[in-house]
Each structure stands twice: as C-alpha cells, then as structure tokens.
Amino acid sequence: PTPMTGQRVVITAAAQGIGRASALAFAAAGAEVIATDINMDGLSTLDGCRTARLDVLDGAAVAAFFADLGPVDVLFNCAGVVHAGGILEASEADLEFAFDLNVRSMMRTIRAVLPGMVDRGRGAIINMSSVASSIKGVPNRFAYSTTKAAVLGLTKSVAADHVGHGIRCNAICPGTVQSPSLDDRLAATGDAVAARAAFVARQPMGRIADAAEIADLAVYLAGATYTTGQAVCIDGGWTL
Numbered sequence: 001p002t003p004m005t006g007q008r009v010v011i012t013a014a015a016q017g018i019g020r021a022s023a024l025a026f027a028a029a030g031a032e033v034i035a036t037d038i039n040m041d042g043l044s045t046l047d048g049c050r051t052a053r054l055d056v057l058d059g060a061a062v063a064a065f066f067a068d069l070g071p072v073d074v075l076f077n078c079a080g081v082v083h084a085g086g087i088l089e090a091s092e093a094d095l096e097f098a099f100d101l102n103v104r105s106m107m108r109t110i111r112a113v114l115p116g117m118v119d120r121g122r123g124a125i126i127n128m129s130s131v132a133s134s135i136k137g138v139p140n141r142f143a144y145s146t147t148k149a150a151v152l153g154l155t156k157s158v159a160a161d162h163v164g165h166g167i168r169c170n171a172i173c174p175g176t177v178q179s180p181s182l183d184d185r186l187a188a189t190g191d192a193v194a195a196r197a198a199f200v201a202r203q204p205m206g207r208i209a210d211a212a213e214i215a216d217l218a219v220y221l222a223g224a225t226y227t228t229g230q231a232v233c234i235d236g237g238w239t240l
C-alpha cells in the first residue's frame with residue numbers, strides 16, 4: 001500500500017463494513033487514523049486507530065469535532081444509507097433522509113476540513129458513491145442512486161474549485177460489497193439465499209467484493225497525487 005506515515009486520516013462510518021476495513025487499511029499503511037461513527041460499540045473493537053463519536057447528520061457536532069481536531073490530511077466520507085425501493089416505494093421523506101446522510105453529510109465534513117487544507121496547500125478527500133448512481137441504473141435503488149449521483153457532482157465540483165490549492169477529491173463507486181448492512185438488506189427480502197445468489201449473478205467476477213478490497217482503493221486514492229475529480233468503479237466487472 002501507499003505509505004501513509006505522518007498522514008492524519010478521518011473516516012466517517014468506520015464502525016463496520018467498508019469504513020471499518022478502511023480504518024484498518026490506513027492504519028496498516030502507517031497513517032494516524034481517527035475512526036468515527038455513531039456506533040461506539042463497533043468502534044471500540046478497532047485496533048490501531050483513535051476513535052470518536054461523530055454523527056454526520058449533526059452539522060454543529062461536525063463543525064465542533066473538526067475545530068477541536070486540527071489539521072486533517074485525508075478525509076474519507078464513507079457514511080451512507082441504502083433505501084430499498086423504486087420511485088413508487090420512496091416517500092419524499094425517504095429521499096430527504098438519503099440526501100441528508102449521503103450528500104449533506106459530505107458538505108458538512110468537507111466545509112470543516114477544506115479551509116485548513118487550503119491554508120496548507122494540500123489534502124485528499126474521498127467520497128463514497130456507488131455504481132448505482134449516474135453510472136448505472138440499478139433496480140430498487142431510487143433514493144440511493146439519486147443521492148449517490150449527487151455525490152459524483154459534489155466530488156467533481158470540489159475537485160474543480162480546489163485543484164489549484166493542492167487538494168484532490170475523488171469518489172469510489174463499488175458494486176456490491178459484503179457488509180453487515182448488506183446482510184440486513186438480503187434478509188429483508190425474505191429469502192436471503194436467493195437474494196444473495198441474484199446479487200452474485202450480476203457481478204461478472206461471480207462474487208461480491210470484500211470490504212478490504214474497497215479499503216485498498218481508498219488508501220490508493222489518498223496517495224494518488226495525479227488523480228482528482230474521478231469516479232473510480234470497483235465493481236467486479238458490473239459496468240464493463
């Protein structure tokens with residue numbers, strides 16, 4: 001992995017899934033990791049990282065957290081929620097909540113770290129999107145895809161405005177990734193075995209990603225010094 005020694009990395013939603021795997025991967029690469037989530041029990045079992053409670057829905061808490069913390073070299077916005085259903089199953093409140101957790105959360109954290117990055121003339125921001133966005137139409141993901149597409153617009157906007165300040169902003173677009181919430185979504189269908197088989201079948205590589213594979217991409221992007229404004233797919237060939 002790219003050496004991350006001396007880099008301070010903040011990750012949101014790091015108690016489980018991709019965020020957790022990323023906290024471990026950045027720590028293994030030598031970074032000072034501050035792993036945050038609202039699930040303190042999950043964070044408590046993370047080795048090699050500092051941990052802190054951070055609710056990305058709470059703008060005042062986000063601002064106070066980063067003001068206390070001081071300089072941040074890498075911000076990985078991993079928090080997100082899946083609403084299962086098409087447009088006829090989604091209420092405006094469902095879309096609003098997805099926007100709050102998937103998009104506005106990133107506006108809050110980025111606004112908190114950017115001024116310091118601009119002052120220091122460097123910084124890397126990584127935002128969690130999905131191939132279920134403007135990249136690919138995926139069934140039963142109306143609110144999810146709408147908001148994950150917005151993440152790509154947000155990412156390119158930040159990248160364009162701050163490329164001259166030495167700041168890079170990229171997005172990660174996974175296919176289906178093993179995580180606790182994936183297990184919940186499969187169970188919620190009523191037939192987890194069949195639902196898993198259907199998810200596996202749509203990945204040409206014939207398997208679902210391991211969270212550690214996505215974490216490796218996050219570490220790569222943190223050190224990818226000539227890459228900005230990109231939506232990087234990591235999807236087992238789903239979009240090939």
Ligand code: NAD
Binds near residue numbers: 013018130176
């Ligand atoms: P997950 O959904 O299993 O875990 C999500 C974490 O977010 C939990 O630890 C939870 O406590 C935390 N969280 C929830 N609300 C929060 C809040 N208000 N503030 C801070 N933390 C909060 O993890 P996952 O499936 O690895 O998903 C992580 C990200 O990756 C999400 O943005 C998701 O949309 C994206 N993603 C996941 C997949 C997949 O198949 N799992 C695919 C593409 C993209």
